[in-house]
Amino acid sequence: MLGFVSAHIPWNAISNLELQQSYKALHDDVVLLCATALSNICRCEYPPTVDAIKNQLQSRNHVTSAIDG
Secondary structure, eight states: OHHHHHTTOOGGGGGOHHHHHHHHHHOTTOOOOOHHHHHHHHHHHHHHHHHHHHHHHHTOSOOOOOOOO
């Protein structure tokens, strides 16, 4: 899931046979979930992730951000 998010790959790409084969070639025991399952996990994990970031930022004196074009 992290690979999909960080590479900006849409969830429906998981149904692509070549992509599945490449993941399986890296680790044959990898379980690839369907696009709906990935989307549901992401929706569930988003609020706690935002809260964790906000909590970390509250304890800092400054924030540095970088934008990649």
